[in-house]
Amino acid sequence: MGKSAESIATLDDIDDLARLAIEAGETTWRAETFYPACRGDSRERAFVVRTNNEIVAYCVMALEVDECSLYSIAVKPSHRRRGLAQSLFSTGALWARETGKMRCLLEVRVSNTGAIRLYEKLGFIRDGIRKNYYPTQTSEREDALLMSLDLENQ
Ligand SMILES: CC(C)(COP(=O)(O)OP(=O)(O)OC[C@H]1O[C@@H](n2cnc3c(N)ncnc32)[C@H](O)[C@@H]1OP(=O)(O)O)[C@@H](O)C(=O)NCCC(=O)NCCS
Secondary structure, eight states: OOOEEEEEOOGGGHHHHHHHHHHHTOTTOOHHHHHHHHTTOSSEEEEEEEETTEEEEEEEEEEOSSSEEEEEEEEOGGGOSSSHHHHHHHHHHHHHHHTTOOEEEEEEETTOHHHHHHHHHHTOEEEEEEEEEEEOSSSOEEEEEEEEEEOTTO
16 A cells, blocks of 8 residues: 555546545535535635545535534545544644634434444534435435534644
8 A cells, every 4th residue: 555645635636536425425425516625715625635646535624604514524445444534534623723613513324323433533422313314215314413523622
């Protein structure tokens, strides 16, 4: 495995990001969804890890009025459980803190136990449930777990 380095994604990265999102099962993330984070928007950023010039992990974060949101995070299956998600989130949280945001919010499918474990390890707490928030492969919908993290002590 080659050397990994973190950077901020640009418009040249959009197709690679969309491919990784599909591979990681982030089905609502398409090339156009990554556009605001990659065009140098001051409000939204995609932090990425590259290994041998390939994007193997990303974390998209956005600045809201009073807080920031973790929009999407994904790691290539072959590169999981090496701390890449944890490290990318820390970079994003630092950016948000530097702009004065002291809280981070996210929502996650209640069935996504791996991601929920990651968020709890990062210090997120469970705030509530949004019923029937996500579409599924069937006509059923799935609940979202709402979580938040105080960035003050990060
Ligand atoms: C969730 C995801 C981003 C985690 O990426 P990762 O780089 O493997 O995570 P890290 O290595 O930084 O994990 C840090 C810690 O989080 C927890 N964790 C991460 N993935 C986990 C899993 N699948 N099961 C249980 N705990 C997990 C562990 O405590 C882990 O520490 P450990 O490996 O020392 O036990 C990755 O599995 C992924 O891309 N999943 C598909 C996309 C997705 O579900 N994104 C979230 C949508 S809201």
